[in-house]
Amino acid sequence: MMKLKNSNKNMENLLVNDINESKATLKNINWNFYQKSTFSPHEVRPFNCRRHHWFPATFIPEIPFTLIEVLTLPNAVVYDPFAGIGTTYFQAIILNRKPLATEICRVAVEYMRSLFILFNPKINFDDLKEKFNKMLKGFNPHEDYISDVLENILINELKHWYSEKTLNQLSFLFIKEASCSDKVAKAAMRISISQILKTASSQDRGWGCVADNVLPKKEQIKDKEVVRLFENHISILLEDISEHLRYVDSMYGQRYKELAGMETILYEDIRECKMIPDNSVDLVVTSPPYPNMTDYVTSQRLSYYFLGFDLVDNKGLKDRNLEIGARSKRSRKDSIASYCKDMQKANEVISKKIKRGGYACYVMPVFNGDNENNRNRKRIIHKVISSMDEYDLIKEDEYERVLPQIRRSHNIKWATLEREKIYLFRRA
Numbered sequence: 564m565m566k567l568k569n570s571n572k573n574m575e576n577l578l579v580n581d582i583n584e585s586k587a588t589l590k591n592i593n594w595n596f597y598q599k600s601t602f603s604p605h606e607v608r609p610f611n612c613r614r615h616h617w618f619p620a621t622f623i624p625e626i627p628f629t630l631i632e633v634l635t636l637p638n639a640v641v642y643d644p645f646a647g648i649g650t651t652y653f654q655a656i657i658l659n660r661k662p663l664a665t666e667i668c669r670v671a672v673e674y675m676r677s678l679f680i681l682f683n684p685k686i687n688f689d690d691l692k693e694k695f696n697k698m699l700k701g702f703n704p705h706e707d708y709i710s711d712v713l714e715n716i717l718i719n720e721l722k723h724w725y726s727e728k729t730l731n732q733l734s735f736l737f738i739k740e741a742s743c744s745d746k747v748a749k750a751a752m753r754i755s756i757s758q759i760l761k762t763a764s765s766q767d768r769g770w771g772c773v774a775d776n777v778l779p780k781k782e783q784i785k786d787k788e789v790v791r792l793f794e795n796h797i798s799i800l801l802e803d804i805s806e807h808l809r810y811v812d813s814m815y816g817q818r819y820k821e822l823a824g825m826e827t828i829l830y831e832d833i834r835e836c837k838m839i840p841d842n843s844v845d846l847v848v849t850s851p852p853y854p855n856m857t858d859y860v861t862s863q864r865l866s867y868y869f870l871g872f873d874l875v876d877n878k879g880l881k882d883r884n885l886e887i888g889a890r891s892k893r894s895r896k897d898s899i900a901s902y903c904k905d906m907q908k909a910n911e912v913i914s915k916k917i918k919r920g921g922y923a924c925y926v927m928p929v930f931n932g933d934n935e936n937n938r939n940r941k942r943i944i945h946k947v948i949s950s951m952d953e954y955d956l957i958k959e960d961e962y963e964r965v966l967p968q969i970r971r972s973h974n975i976k977w978a979t980l981e982r983e984k985i986y987l988f989r990r991a
């Protein structure tokens with residue numbers, strides 16, 4: 564692991580490394596990462612959250628892992644205000660830092676909270692696997708499980724997305740999850756069921772259709788072996804976590820216990836964030852939503868139904884109304900102006916949370932194509948980045964990376980996005 568000295572002698576409690584030394588290290592890093600991994604398999608290494616749950620536009624774990632390791636010291640407070648499924652959060656945990664996350668998509672919040680439960684070093688993963696093997700042996704393909712779950716209004720919504728056979732297998736899993744009283748097993752089940760809902764769905768035309776509630780057509784409906792998918796997924800999940808926990812340092816158990824007694828994964832709109840005190844964060848690592856490009860909340864529609872979070876809660880407030888930059892608002896006249904205003908408010912709040920002398924790293928897209936859309940997007944990103952100093956966030960450096968082809972081809976909207984930049988700021 565890299566060791567840099569903390570030369571901020573006058574700044575008490577600031578757990579960051581010297582800015583010039585850090586910048587020299589960061590300059591020499593190949594941020595593309597997609598060639599051969601530079602991380603040894605025999606030491607603590609990046610944990611890939613998106614391997615276990617599909618979520619749009621997550622960043623690769625190598626980015627926060629490297630930034631946290633180079634810029635901060637152990638015990639530093641590392642915060643992701645737009646946390647998604649927790650890529651920054653879980654690198655901070657395994658690197659012996661104190662993680663904090665805010666997020667408005669309750670599916671993502673639930674994923675992070677469930678994953679945190681599974682990061683308990685006391686779990687016996689072999690016993691847990693055995694428990695699931697036994698449970699799955701109880702599945703009888705000729706039994707009707709569907710009628711037991713359809714009374715649940717939200718689960719009822721799911722019936723349009725799967726064949727009857729697939730829904731019957733899913734219903735078996737829903738019943739097992741609902742009746743599971745073991746917190747750890749339940750957390751693993753919630754993650755794995757939530758993950759397979761999209762893969763098993765008959766809507767195979769991409770997340771945009773799920774986000775827009777475009778139900779699969781008759782000819783799209785296909786049977787999927789959901790119980791087998793679940794079995795594979797849960798075993799990969801448990802193996803991956805136990806493998807990563809093998810290399811954490813000797814303080815991990817104590818730290819985990821302390822974190823388990825605190826609220827560190829917060830369902831909060833960053834613009835209104837009150838639960839994180841001002842001047843308390845050493846490093847922010849985040850990738851904010853980009854303008855009019857993604858619908859994070861509604862892309863998770865199937866998981867919202869399963870987890871019992873309606874897209875509308877009892878106050879009539881919808882998670883998607885809190886979402887900054889949502890693609891679904893793209894045709895509104897004021898969508899770009901609102902995005903800029905929302906990001907400025909977010910940056911003002913984020914900056915206040917950071918200790919003076921602490922750092923913020925933002926991953927932002929580089930739009931290059933010479934069409935009007937791209938020119939506008941480029942202008943907006945420039946506006947957001949160049950206004951950071953109004954909130955005392957002074958730009959120190961920037962690092963460019965090339966996006967691998969696979970991510971670019973996921974979605975036609977990303978086709979022109981070939982590069983992104985990591986901006987490093989320091990709070991004055």
Ligand SMILES: C[S@@+](CC[C@H](N)C(=O)[O-])C[C@H]1O[C@@H](n2cnc3c(N)ncnc32)[C@H](O)[C@@H]1O
Binds near residue numbers: 668
């Ligand atoms: C680019 S994604 C972050 C992905 C994350 N880096 C990861 O790897 O999982 C941006 C996130 O910002 C969240 N978001 C949007 N508006 C928000 C708001 N007002 N407050 C907090 N989070 C918000 C979205 O739900 C989405 O998860």
